[in-house]
Amino acid sequence: MITEQSLNRIWDGCLKQERKQQEMLYKVLAPRMLAACARYAKDRDEAEDIMQEGFIKVFGSMDKFRGEGSVEGWIRRIMVHCAISRYRKLKPVILADELPEGVTVHMTYNETGLEAKELLQMIEQLPTNYRNVFNLYAIEGYSHQEIGETLGITELVSRTTLHRARGVLKDKLSRLNMREAHRLAC
Incomplete structure (x- = not known):
């Protein structure tokens, strides 16, 4: 597990256009960003595409990070926006009522043994x-x-x-x- 301090050092190298630091940032954050992208994708291939697009945006807009919050949080937000943008481009959000009548909509967590x-x-x-x-x-x-x-x-x-x-x-x-x-x- 990488610390916030280590990630900030890697980020500083990325800002200086150091290729090895950019590779390190990708290697360190790719698994977590892939997991974030996968929540919005229909399959792993699409999640990987979204993540790649996200990292391209990250490396193209590094100067826009204002230091508010964590680098990882900023990058995750870019990944989420890439995923959402993909769906907005592919098809408009469908708001038709897809639920059968009478479905209860209050959700509380209980012990289901669900993984x-x-x-x-x-x-x-x-x-x-x-x-x-x-x-x-x-x-x-x-x-x-x-x-x-x-x-x-x-x-x-x-x-x-x-x-x-x-x-x-x-x-x-x-x-x-x-x-x-x-x-x-x-």
């Missing part, structure tokens, strides 16, 4: 607009106003989409719990 990997897979299965809003809010910590600005939607649409995404996840968790209960009862 983090399984939960991430459920999130990946969400419709693109639900997944993007959910990731930006729940994982990246964006506000609904920031999500709206990033995705070109209103704050209300962001809230509604998050509400629906949580409902879909809760429904999937409920079905999983029922299958598990049934399996244990047999």
